[in-house]
Amino acid sequence: MKSDFSEAIKFTGxxxxxxxxxxxxxxxxxxxxxxxxxxDFLGWINLPQSYDTEDITDIITISETFRNLDAVVxxxxxxxxxxxxxxxxxxxxxxxxxxxxxxxxxxxxxxxxHSELIEYLHDKQFxxxxxxxxxxxxxxxxxxxxxxxxxxxxFDKETIKKRIIAITDAEKGALRQLADKxxxxxxxxxxxxxxxxxxxxxxxxxxxxxxxxxxDEFLRGASIAQDICLELSQENPAIKYAxxxxxxxxxxxxxxxxxxxxxxxxxxxxxxxxxYGESEGKENKGIFPASVSFTTDxxxxxxxxQQGERQIFETVIFVNDTSDAPIIPADEENLDKLNYIAGKxxxxxxxxAFEGTLMAHVDGQVPNILFEIDNLDEYNLGFMMxxxxxxxGISGYMLxxxxxxxxxxxxxxxxxxxxLGK
Ligand code: PA5
Numbered sequence: 408m409k410s411d412f413s414e415a416i417k418f419t420g421x422x423x424x425x426x427x428x429x430x431x432x433x434x435x436x437x438x439x440x441x442x443x444x445x446x447d448f449l450g451w452i453n454l455p456q457s458y459d460t461e462d463i464t465d466i467i468t469i470s471e472t473f474r475n476l477d478a479v480v481x482x483x484x485x486x487x488x489x490x491x492x493x494x495x496x497x498x499x500x501x502x503x504x505x506x507x508x509x510x511x512x513x514x515x516x517x518x519x520x521h522s523e524l525i526e527y528l529h530d531k532q533f534x535x536x537x538x539x540x541x542x543x544x545x546x547x548x549x550x551x552x553x554x555x556x557x558x559x560x561x562f563d564k565e566t567i568k569k570r571i572i573a574i575t576d577a578e579k580g581a582l583r584q585l586a587d588k589x590x591x592x593x594x595x596x597x598x599x600x601x602x603x604x605x606x607x608x609x610x611x612x613x614x615x616x617x618x619x620x621x622x623d624e625f626l627r628g629a630s631i632a633q634d635i636c637l638e639l640s641q642e643n644p645a646i647k648y649a650x651x652x653x654x655x656x657x658x659x660x661x662x663x664x665x666x667x668x669x670x671x672x673x674x675x676x677x678x679x680x681x682x683y684g685e686s687e688g689k690e691n692k693g694i695f696p697a698s699v700s701f702t703t704d705x706x707x708x709x710x711x712x713q714q715g716e717r718q719i720f721e722t723v724i725f726v727n728d729t730s731d732a733p734i735i736p737a738d739e740e741n742l743d744k745l746n747y748i749a750g751k752x753x754x755x756x757x758x759x760a761f762e763g764t765l766m767a768h769v770d771g772q773v774p775n776i777l778f779e780i781d782n783l784d785e786y787n788l789g790f791m792m793x794x795x796x797x798x799x800g801i802s803g804y805m806l807x808x809x810x811x812x813x814x815x816x817x818x819x820x821x822x823x824x825x826x827l828g829k
Contacts, residue, residue: 489678490605495509521549604796
């Protein structure tokens with residue numbers, strides 16, 4: 408992954424950036440030595456390098472038993488589904504399903520979504536991967552009850568046992584009790600790995616492997632990122648990213664827009680939004696993480712970004728892959744006046760749109776942070792996910808908050824339970 412911070416540093420100045428990097432380095436040291444806030448939730452830092460081959464073989468073997476099903480429903484919400492969804496959406500072709508088809512559920516409480524899902528599954532051989540660290544979250548618990556009930560109507564006990572994988576806490580929670588009682592295959596989410604930092608644990612690896620993608624490569628990318636991002640060096644890109652975004656925040660840039668030019672990354676940005684929003688948005692502080700997909704959203708939010716309130720900075724991920732881009736054909740009549748780009752591939756045009764937008768937005772006082780990868784594959788996704796996780800830990804410490812808790816999420820639940828008469 409290439410990174411370029413120059414289009415942001417021009418807004419903050421080199422000296423301030425250097426000082427911010429020095430502060431970021433101190434925070435990385437605190438993070439990596441476990442001396443900071445939330446230090447009982449740091450198990451994710453070493454995940455890519457703490458697996459042995461047997462753990463991975465176990466995950467692959469179990470996942471393969473699901474590969475001949477028509478569909479597998481991944482039940483989970485927040486950190487228990489977004490990482491896997493991000494990777495699968497980034498890797499799967501736009502207009503084909505994976506085999507088995509991967510469907511997500513339990514990430515909302517919409518009645519129509521779940522009734523249509525039950526209807527869709529009624530003639531399919533399906534399995535369930537149910538993921539909940541607490542084992543008590545309402546959305547996945549309700550979805551699991553519904554789909555488990557459907558399974559019980561159609562399959563015998565032995566078949567059901569083979570069709571359900573539960574990923575949850577080692578001891579606590581209703582899902583743990585159910586998994587033990589019913590004998591489901593289960594994987595443990597370690598106590599010290601929070602949901603939004605769990606994509607490199609079985610929470611992400613099992614769904615990604617079931618979808619047929621290469622988790623060895625995914626972990627290899629993350630492991631290389633671990634070596635680079637834990638280095639106490641001003642050249643470390645995670646240090647630079649944490650340093651520049653905190654500096655921009657301090658100068659009034661309160662909104663960070665994650666920009667992609669490739670729709671396959673739309674769920675990657677959803678994952679990133681949760682990671683940063685839930686980690687930093689507390690104590691009345693924190694950059695608001697938002698996202699856009701260009702050039703689509705240049706025709707909706709582009710106006711605001713160019714000329715609206717000056718509180719935005721952008722972090723762009725550009726995928727430099729032209730391998731399957733169609734060539735724009737020449738046309739004798741040229742009525743659409745496109746012959747000036749005939750013979751170019753479509754990604755060439757996309758790239759020029761990116762370069763033109765970058766110039767325009769920077770001119771419009773929107774600082775830009777740039778990341779480029781050569782292609783969207785398991786390796787690069789693993790690399791980027793680890794990179795953004797470490798940078799998030801550093802950045803949260805720079806802001807002075809505990810990046811590993813989420814006390815604010817409980818408030819809606821308390822009210823909802825009261826209203827439901829729990
Ligand atoms: O990042 C987090 O901690 C949250 O998003 C949780 O993952 C989410 O609330 C789901 O929780 P659980 O896995 O306990 O069902």
